[in-house]
Amino acid sequence: MKPDASDFDLQSALTDWRKLADQALSQALDAIAATPGCPAKLAEAMRYAVLGGGKRLRPALCLAACRACGGDASKALDGAVAVEFVHAYSLVHDDLPAMDDDDFRRGRPTCHKQFGEALAILAGDALLTHAFEFAARIPPAQAAVHLLAQAAGAAGMVGGQVNDVDGQALSLEAVESVHRRKTACMMEASVGLGALAANADEKQTEALTSYAAALGLAFQIADDLLAHEGDASELGRPTDSDQKQDRRTHPRLAGLDASRERVAEIIDEALESLRVLGPEALPLRALATFVARRAEGSIDD
Amino acid sequence: MKPDASDFDLQSALTDWRKLADQALSQALDAIAATPGCPAKLAEAMRYAVLGGGKRLRPALCLAACRACGGDASKALDGAVAVEFVHAYSLVHDDLPAMDDDDFRRGRPTCHKQFGEALAILAGDALLTHAFEFAARIPPAQAAVHLLAQAAGAAGMVGGQVNDVDGQALSLEAVESVHRRKTACMMEASVGLGALAANADEKQTEALTSYAAALGLAFQIADDLLAHEGDASELGRPTDSDQKQDRRTHPRLAGLDASRERVAEIIDEALESLRVLGPEALPLRALATFVARRAEGSIDD
Secondary structure, eight states, X not given: OOOOGGGSOHHHHHHHHHHHHHHHHHHHHHHHHTSTTOOHHHHHHHHHHHHSOOOOHHHHHHHHHHHHTTOOGGGGHHHHHHHHHHHHHHHHHXXXXXXXXXXXXXXXXXXXXXXXXXXXXXXXXXXXXHHHHHXXXXXXXXXXXXXXXXXXXXXXXXXXXXXXXTTOOOSHHHHHHHXXXXXXXXXXXXXXXXXXXXXXXXXXXXXXXXHHHHHHHHHHHHHHHHHHHOOHXXXXXXXXXXXXXXXXXXXXXXXXXXXXXXXXXXXXHHHHHGGGSOGGGHHHHHHHHHHHHHHTTSOOO | OOOOGGGSOHHHHXXXXXXXXXXXXXXXXXXXXXXXXXXXXXXXXXXXXXXXXXXXXXXXXXXXXXXXTTOOGGGGHHHHHHHHHHHHHHHHHHTSTTXXXXXXXXXXXXXXXXXXXXXXXXXXXXXXHHHHHHHTTSSSHHHHHHHHHHHHSTTXXXXXXXXXXXXXXXXXXXXXXXXXXXXXXXXXXXXXXXXXXXXXXXXXXXXXXXHHHHHHHHHHHHHHHHHHHOOHHHHTSOTTHHHHTTOOOXXXXXXXXXXXXXXXXXXXXXXXXXXXXXXXXXXXXXXXXXXXXXXXXXXXX
């Protein structure tokens, strides 16, 4: 019998990946903190921003993508650090008073509430800077850095955030465009770095990239759905943040049922993309199924 | 007769380098702006931050270092773009209300006064991100990215800014430590990328790095001296910015004469470092002499 995603113990795999990623992240932060000239409180703010919980979804994608292409997950750890540093910096800057002005994240004060605005901006800057140092350890370095810069940059994550902050996303298409750039691009970079680390071929890389693009969009719509339904205590942050900004979300424009259907449709696309990969892609299939179930409202993580 | 720095037409060389750099910067910004998904106003804010004047000292160092090692300056243009993007991002973030809170720079409104704080933060983030894309085009990419990340990161420029903002630099040694990290590190990276682009040997690279470390420190003390003496109209920004922050500067701690002597001493070190390089290092010698004269108060650029 062919194993399918429902047989796979995703929670235990996610726990393993998170442990691997957390260890690599902690070592990376230690190395930065130990460099002569690094102010202690900057190192503290960076550590706070990176190690304060979180699902480590992007590192998991990076490690799982490397495995799916036959590589050893340990080869992709530099990539995992790079994408999580970028993710952590983006949360710190997005939470700033000039942007979303959020006081809490993951049940703790946001970085600028804890360390002040100047140090939060600078801790974010430092994380972004060092992310590239880790990405460049994956050969070929130029390709790895190009991939990360395009995903995180002006036409990727930062561009998506610009359009998100200005609230010009009035149509469903525009909301999906923000989600694609703000979330999906970095998920594509996560699997892309994993694929590079495994020295994957073009067919494998394309399959993983399509998968991650779909997963990222589905994940973000699922997030919109949860924010719409959930309560603050479960998510560890106020769910009225989007409402406060009068931000258009997928379910508000399309309705709950249509948004749920859209997630199911995109997840089917994600699973379809993985068909060219072998049984080693099972964890990625399970992850997609998990996002689909999350959107159905049965999981609140 | 051996040509010396005083025979060299530095202004005309600086103009040539600035033209080369401006052209490369403009092309780089065009390419970013033309990428599907890049919001027009983000591209506009990035262009405003980068192309609003400035001496292009870091690109000049990158191009001149490449020439000094026998390389063609055109090979170092990606490096020049990378270091100027990092410099421009650092000015945008340093000017923010949470940091220096400056309204004007180079005679124009600062980026956040012109585009709002959120877009200024994001334009800085995007510039930093894409800087690495350009640095990674210089082979070997891993070395180029490592060099830039160390110079710009937690133990370099960002670390220096953290200590500068917190105003803990109460001793001359601490002030010089801030200057070294905040200014000299990126000048070292500028010549370092130029040296890489020229495929320089270890001796050449070490000479250039020592030179740039000294030049950067001297340049920043000269800047302190000018801020102490100059008036706002000549520098295009309020000179009371440092005073406003009650920031300790070199001349305030050491006295004007001692600061001028310190610049002369460091510039001698810079010139000494260049001795192992041939006549192609003449522009770099001229640049050091220029900084020395600037500190003497005879030049206000």
